[in-house]
Amino acid sequence: MIGVFDSGIGGVSVLREIVKLIPKGHFIYYSDSVNNPYGDKTYEEVYSIVKGIVNYFLERECVAIVIACNTASAICVKRLRSEYPNTLFIAIEPTYKMVHDYNPLGKTLVMATKGTLKSEKFLALYHKYDNGKTILLPCSGLADLIEDGNDVKIRRYLEDNIKQYRGINNVVLGCTHYPLIKDNIKEVLGNVKFFDGSIGVSKELVRQLKLRNIAYQFEELKIIFYDSSDDIKKKERFNQLMRN
Numbered sequence: 001m002i003g004v005f006d007s008g009i010g011g012v013s014v015l016r017e018i019v020k021l022i023p024k025g026h027f028i029y030y031s032d033s034v035n036n037p038y039g040d041k042t043y044e045e046v047y048s049i050v051k052g053i054v055n056y057f058l059e060r061e062c063v064a065i066v067i068a069c070n071t072a073s074a075i076c077v078k079r080l081r082s083e084y085p086n087t088l089f090i091a092i093e094p095t096y097k098m099v100h101d102y103n104p105l106g107k108t109l110v111m112a113t114k115g116t117l118k119s120e121k122f123l124a125l126y127h128k129y130d131n132g133k134t135i136l137l138p139c140s141g142l143a144d145l146i147e148d149g150n151d152v153k154i155r156r157y158l159e160d161n162i163k164q165y166r167g168i169n170n171v172v173l174g175c176t177h178y179p180l181i182k183d184n185i186k187e188v189l190g191n192v193k194f195f196d197g198s199i200g201v202s203k204e205l206v207r208q209l210k211l212r213n214i215a216y217q218f219e220e221l222k223i224i225f226y227d228s229s230d231d232i233k234k235k236e237r238f239n240q241l242m243r244n
């Protein structure tokens with residue numbers, strides 16, 4: 001089993017890409033909607049929540065853990081790797097370097113949680129590749145709206161918070177919930193180029209599994225879904241998003 005988690009169903013944007021590369025994999029998806037949002041919590045709070053999820057996966061003998069959450073990756077992965085040296089952690093991060101490689105002179109909007117944007121990990125990346133034309137936008141509350149799937153509120157949020165950046169070329173989706181509303185963002189910003197880390201993470205997962213000779217393809221695809229709030233609607237939404 002490969003464990004994949006996020007602070008809710010947002011990480012489905014990552015799992016969908018993983019399944020394209022591992023179509024007969026066995027996965028447990030842990031949707032921690034009880035603790036959503038991670039982005040506004042302290043580092044200690046997020047780390048202690050994440051440790052609980054890691055232990056849940058280890059009790060189920062997961063061979064790898066994918067942190068399908070930019071916030072949890074930014075805050076926790078270094079500490080997790082030192083505390084659990086025998087566990088394979090694959091972490092996502094905002095693809096800011098990719099923007100630089102693709103369009104070094106372009107104007108970029110980085111949308112992410114407050115936790116990600118102020119993390120040491122992200123700031124190191126930002127300072128390395130910043131071209132002076134980047135806006136860092138903490139999108140407090142947006143992941144919650146996506147979690148609830150309320151289209152009217154999502155549209156209103158985007159009108160109020162990102163419309164002023166119309167004319168921008170690149171948009172970094174630095175939270176795994178945001179790829180789920182690409183169409184809404186395009187409605188507000190026009191034809192922008194999106195960047196998100198899900199493909200990179202999926203390739204890295206496969207690379208690491210091969211490197212360690214871990215079996216990861218079986219007879220058929222199996223996905224176990226668990227939501228920490230036990231809300232039945234989460235499972236329905238997850239299944240619907242996996243089919244999209």
Ligand code: DGL
Binds near residue numbers: 006007039068070174
């Ligand atoms: N999906 C999470 C991420 O990628 C953020 C949502 C939250 O704030 O919990 O950062």
